[in-house]
Amino acid sequence: xxxxxxxxxxxxxxxxxxxxxxxxxxxxxxxxxxxxxxxxxxxxxxxxxxxxxxxxxxxxxxxxxxxxxxxxxxxxxxxxxxxxxxxxxxxxxxxxxxxxxxxxxxxxxxxxxxxxxxxxxxxxxxxxxxxxxxxxxxxxxxxxxxxxxxxxxxxxxxxxxxxxxxxxxxxxxxxxxxxxxxxxxxxxxxxxxxxxxxxxxxxxxxxxxxxx
Amino acid sequence: xxxxxxxxxxxxxxxxxxxxxxxxxxxxxxxxxxxxxxxxxxxxxxxxxxxxxxxxxxxxxxxxxxxxxxxxxxxxxxxxxxxxxxxxxxxxxxxxxxxxxxxxxxxxxxxxxxxxxxxxxxxxxxxxxxxxxxxxxxxxxxxxxxxxxxxxxxxxxxxxxxxxxxxxxxxxxxxxxxxxxxxxxxxxxxxxxxxxxxxxxxxxxxxxxxxxxxxxxxxxxxxxxxxxxxxxxxxxxxxxxxxxxxxxxxxxxxxxxxxxxxxxxxxxxxxxxxxxxxxxxxxxxxxxxxxxxxxxxxxxxxxxxxxxxxxxxxxxxxxxxxxxxxxxxxxxxxxxxxxxxxxxxxxxxxxxxxxxxxxxxxxxxxxxxxxxxxxxxxxxxxxxxxxxxxxxxxxxxxxxxxxxxxxxxxxxxxxxxxxxxxxxxxxxxxxxxxxxxxxxxxxxxxxxxxxxxxxxxxxxxxxxxxxxxxxxxx
Ligand code: SF4
Numbered sequence: 241x242x243x244x245x246x247x248x249x250x251x252x253x254x255x256x257x258x259x260x261x262x263x264x265x266x267x268x269x270x271x272x273x274x275x276x277x278x279x280x281x282x283x284x285x286x287x288x289x290x291x292x293x294x295x296x297x298x299x300x301x302x303x304x305x306x307x308x309x310x311x312x313x314x315x316x317x318x319x320x321x322x323x324x325x326x327x328x329x330x331x332x333x334x335x336x337x338x339x340x341x342x343x344x345x346x347x348x349x350x351x352x353x354x355x356x357x358x359x360x361x362x363x364x365x366x367x368x369x370x371x372x373x374x375x376x377x378x379x380x381x382x383x384x385x386x387x388x389x390x391x392x393x394x395x396x397x398x399x400x401x402x403x404x405x406x407x408x409x410x411x412x413x414x415x416x417x418x419x420x421x422x423x424x425x426x427x428x429x430x431x432x433x434x435x436x437x438x439x440x441x442x443x444x445x446x447x448x449x450x451x452x
Numbered sequence: 453x454x455x456x457x458x459x460x461x462x463x464x465x466x467x468x469x470x471x472x473x474x475x476x477x478x479x480x481x482x483x484x485x486x487x488x489x490x491x492x493x494x495x496x497x498x499x500x501x502x503x504x505x506x507x508x509x510x511x512x513x514x515x516x517x518x519x520x521x522x523x524x525x526x527x528x529x530x531x532x533x534x535x536x537x538x539x540x541x542x543x544x545x546x547x548x549x550x551x552x553x554x555x556x557x558x559x560x561x562x563x564x565x566x567x568x569x570x571x572x573x574x575x576x577x578x579x580x581x582x583x584x585x586x587x588x589x590x591x592x593x594x595x596x597x598x599x600x601x602x603x604x605x606x607x608x609x610x611x612x613x614x615x616x617x618x619x620x621x622x623x624x625x626x627x628x629x630x631x632x633x634x635x636x637x638x639x640x641x642x643x644x645x646x647x648x649x650x651x652x653x654x655x656x657x658x659x660x661x662x663x664x665x666x667x668x669x670x671x672x673x674x675x676x677x678x679x680x681x682x683x684x685x686x687x688x689x690x691x692x693x694x695x696x697x698x699x700x701x702x703x704x705x706x707x708x709x710x711x712x713x714x715x716x717x718x719x720x721x722x723x724x725x726x727x728x729x730x731x732x733x734x735x736x737x738x739x740x741x742x743x744x745x746x747x748x749x750x751x752x753x754x755x756x757x758x759x760x761x762x763x764x765x766x767x768x769x770x771x772x773x774x775x776x777x778x779x780x781x782x783x784x785x786x787x788x789x790x791x792x793x794x795x796x797x798x799x800x801x802x803x804x805x806x807x808x809x810x811x812x813x814x815x816x817x818x819x820x821x822x823x824x825x826x827x828x829x830x831x832x833x834x835x836x837x838x839x840x841x842x843x844x845x846x847x848x849x850x851x852x853x854x855x856x857x858x859x860x861x862x863x864x865x866x867x868x869x870x871x872x873x874x875x876x877x878x879x880x881x882x883x884x885x886x887x888x889x890x891x892x893x894x895x896x897x898x899x900x901x902x903x904x905x906x907x908x909x910x911x912x913x914x915x916x917x918x919x920x921x922x923x924x925x926x
Contacts, residue, residue, distance in 0.1 A: 256774075257767045258646060258746050262885040267866045271517060271531040273491035273538045285887050308767065310647040313680060313746075314885060315864075316582040317489065318598035336647055339682050340582060344598035396614070397473045409600070410500070413608045416468050416477055420505075420610055423467045423479050430703035430711035431481055432570050434549050435508040438700035439568065443556045445833045447524040448856045 241349045243406035244379055247330045249303030251375035251386055252293055253367040257308030261341060264312065264320040278319055279326040294327075298371035306363045306375075307334045312341025312352075321348045331377045333384060333393065335360055346399045347409060353377060353393035355384060362389050379404055454721025456618045457687050458653040461593040461718070465576045467610055475612040481575040481592075483605045484561045485512040485548070487539040488866070489580030493603035494542040504546040505609045511570065512543050512550040515560045517866040520829055520856035523553050532867065546606075559832020559858040562586040562800035566670065567834055569699025573688035573715040578605055583800050583882065584683075585676040589669035590696070591688035591718045593653070596677065616682050617727040619652040620720075623660040625735040630915050632810070633668035634802060634880070634899035636660065637675040638740035638750045639732060646748040649681030652728065655720060656686050660734035666695040667806040674801045675882050678747040687719045739914040741787055742884045742897040744775035749884075751787065753902065753914050759783035778886055779894050780874060787912050790896070794877040795826040795907040796889070797853075797900060799863040802880035803831030807900040808839050812847040814904035814915055819851070821910030826853035827869065829861040853907070865890045878906040 269281035286292045293299055305324070311334040312320060321344045324332065332350065335357040345352045355363070366387045367373055376385040377393075379400060384391050402409070413420075455463070468477040483506075490512070497504070504510060517532040527533040536553070543550035551557040557564055562583055565571040573591035578584060580602040587594035601611055621640055641648075654676050656669075664672070669686050676684030686692075693712055696702050703711045720726075738752040749772070751758065760772040760783070776783065781790070797803070797811050808830065820826060828848045830836035836858055839845055845855045862869040863881035871877055871893025880903050884895040896912060905913040 257771055260746070260883075260885050262864075262883070262888050266887055266891070267516075267864045270488050270866065271529075271535050273495075273535055275492040275495065285891065310650075310680070313646055314582065314677075314883060316580060316596040316598055318492075318580075318600060321598070336650065338647075338680060339650060340596055340598060344600060347598065347600035398470075398475060398614075401473075409612060410502075410604050410607050413477060413604065413610055413612055416610075417608075419468045419477065420479070420608060424609075427479075428710070428714070430572075430707040430714075431575065432572065432701040432703075433508040434482075434511040434570060434701075437549050439557050440700060440834070443837050445523075445554055445556055445558075445837065445857070447554075448521050448854075450521055451854055 241406045241408055244349060244351060244403040246376060246378040246380065247303070248374050248376040249330060250299060250301050250372055251304045251306055251363065251367045252299045252302035253364040254293060254305055254307040255364060258310045258313060259307055260314035261312055261317050261320040262314055265317065265323045270317060270319050275322060276326055278323040282323040282327045296371065301328065303328050304331045304333065304375040304377060305329050306360060306367060307332060309334060309336045309357060311337050313338040316340045318344045321345050321350050325350055333360065333363065346403070349403060351377065351379065351403065353384065353395060355391055355393045359391040362391065454724035456720045456724045456726060457591065457655055457685055457718055458593065458616060458618050461574065461576065462615060464574070475614045477610050478576060478613050479610055480578050480605050481509060482565065482570055482577045483510045484565055484579040485510065485602065486515050486561050486581065487535045488516045489599050490542065490602055491535065491538045492599050493606060494546065496603040497606055502607045504548065504606045507547040509609060510548050512539060512548050513558055513561050513564050514539060514553050516860045516864065518553050518859040519867050520859050520861050520869055523857045556833045556837060559835065560800045560803060560860055562674065563803060563831035563835065566590070567832060569696055569701035572696055573692060573718050578611065582677045583674050585681070586670050586674040586800055588673040588676065588684040589666060589686050590692055591686060591715065593683060595683040616653045617651050619649065619654050619728040620726040621654050621656045622658040622729065622731045623656060623734050624658045624731065625660055625733050626663065627660055627734045627737060630901060631737045631739055632899040632901055633664055633671040635737050635740040636734065637672045638742065638747070638897065639737055641675065641679045641748050642750045643732065644679050644730060646678065646746050647680045649676060649679035652681050653683045653685055654679065654681045656684060661686060662689065665806060666691055667804045671801055675747065678882055688715050739899060739902050741902060741912055743779065743781060743787060744772060745778055745884055745886050747882065747884060747897060749775055750897065753787050753912060755787055757781045757783050757785045757787065788917065790912045791876070791910060792824055792878045792906050792912060793875045794871060795824060795903050796862045796877055796879040796881065797826065797903050798829030798831065798861055799881035800831060801882045802900050803829060803835065805835050805838050807880065808835065808844050811900045811904040812844045814901060815851045815908060816847050818908045820853065820907055824907055824910045826907045827856060827862060828853050829856045830858045833858045862889050864888060878903050878912060
């Protein structure tokens with residue numbers, strides 16, 4: 241993962257709360273088996289609307305999304321994070337994020353910066369009155385700068401450290417492989433294993449057919 | 453001070469305590485995979501040259517984009533077919549057990565785990581799917597994860613996590629007739645909001661919860677995520693043990709006894725303190741339906757479509773106005789007058805045998821409203837077989853409903869089972885997001901009882917309405 245210290249890019253005001261991951265990327269785009277190339281799917285249902293914020297030329301190259309509260313609710317699909325990243329977003333700012341979305345972002349190096357709703361409103365104001373304004377997000381200082389507005393943001397200290405170091409979680413956990421093996425040796429015998437497979441007697445499943 | 457159930461589960465799975473703000477490393481007892489959120493995780497393993505650490509704690513099933521018709525033919529949609537093939541190949545390559553289309557144990561992952569007896573009290577259960585919270589009904593710590601975490605669990609059988617906060621949801625009293633577990637959870641979400649549970653594990657407690665069957669408890673825990681929570685939990689009791697006993701993977705003999713002895717300790721201590729607590733009286737509940745585009749936008753069926761102007765909070769007002777535009781609803785319209793094009797009975801919320809039985813009991817001998825279609829999609833192939841053994845399929849078919857093969861189906865419309873633009877559904881699933889069931893589709897979340905009554909009357913209805921003449925509420 242690339243190290244993240246600061247980022248500067250065009251801020252995009254998304255005045256909507258409760259943007260769920262079905263909005264960020266509709267289910268039809270989840271059939272792909274690749275990890276990249278989801279930029280066309282981002283906010284697909286809204287992109288058809290010429291007034292949608294990303295269709296306005298000033299915001300086209302946006303890389304810092306400033307959204308309403310409870311961003312990323314709903315489905316756990318990490319595709320939502322990939323779509324934002326593939327489109328070019330590096331940071332999402334909101335007053336509240338859904339837990340799974342925030343977790344997924346952290347793993348993928350997309351910064352989710354928690355700012356108060358009051359400060360989100362301040363940022364929206366600048367971005368709407370001066371479309372195309374850059375936002376600078378410093379992970380080092382935990383600050384957001386947009387025009388004359390400078391506001392702080394919150395982020396989990398550990399995630400911050402991991403992002404700044406560009407560290408991969410799996411590698412970090414595997415450093416504790418001995419602890420894992422040790423834990424496994426203490427697991428109770430009633431805990432189930434999926435193998436060998438046990439099921440009820442095999443039964444044939446008939447295929448349903450169209451009725452009309 | 454005592455500990456909560458959630459804390460007990462956490463502590464018993466601690467591989468390593470995090471130091472200096474680092475997360476704890478938590479062991480995972482069961483990892484379930486499906487075709488949509490796993491391909492990139494397996495690819496990640498391959499690229500890094502890693503193995504699956506515990507294939508024997510991992511299971512895969514095909515559910516999200518499988519067709520519910522003609523399942524013996526090749527899947528018509530090529531990208532869906534590729535995704536299913538990818539899962540099958542990954543399962544083969546990494547030695548993972550898979551239940552494929554046509555297998556009696558195929559079905560929605562959250563129906564399959566409990567049915568096989570793989571979900572038990574005292575476990576940690578994860579899946580790349582937010583409704584993994586379903587398994588919390590057994591007194592297991594169960595939660596959805598993203599694809600990076602899927603890869604992490606495959607490689608290490610652990611997850612680095614920060615402890616969750618705990619919230620008690622006390623549901624006192626008795627549920628009135630015609631109300632179900634679905635109405636409890638819709639009322640809870642309407643009360644605390646879609647973000648109200650963020651960062652929390654919700655523990656459902658109280659008389660009304662104790663009285664629920666295992667399947668009904670799964671319905672409640674299933675939708676914890678709709679309140680933003682990481683997980684839902686219900687302390688195991690005799691209802692739980694009875695449900696698990698005798699299932700294919702249930703412990704036997706001495707193992708069973710020691711398991712039950714341990715499971716009985718899985719309760720929140722009397723002197724434990726929750727980070728938050730809310731109380732609901734079951735006796736006050738009515739059948740609940742949603743009118744908007746998030747699961748928190750719900751009301752009792754006897755209410756009318758709300759007026760956005762009546763919301764004090766500016767963000768809520770705007771959200772309500774947006775929702776009504778999308779849903780094509782006018783403030784003041786009685787919810788009972790809303791005509792429904794499609795009734796969907798299924799999903800991991802309400803696609804179990806008890807749900808099918810409850811709906812079948814209502815429609816038996818009745819006639820379907822002419823302009824309404826009804827899609828019945830069992831949660832798993834076993835549920836379908838069981839329903840057929842009980843003759844429920846014939847009840848649905850005689851009524852004029854479609855009787856399909858198992859899968860997620862119209863819950864998320866990744867397969868051909870979708871709403872058309874502006875088509876309106878009464879759905880027993882869990883999400884009424886814009887476009888969730890098909891582009892432009894409009895979803896009202898309901899219980900199986902309301903779904904059945906709605907299919908008869910053609911407008912949102914509860915079983916109690918069936919005694920009133922059609923048009924009585926117009
Ligand atoms: S039935 Fe619906 S909610 Fe459940 S796993 Fe499938 S898509 Fe998700």
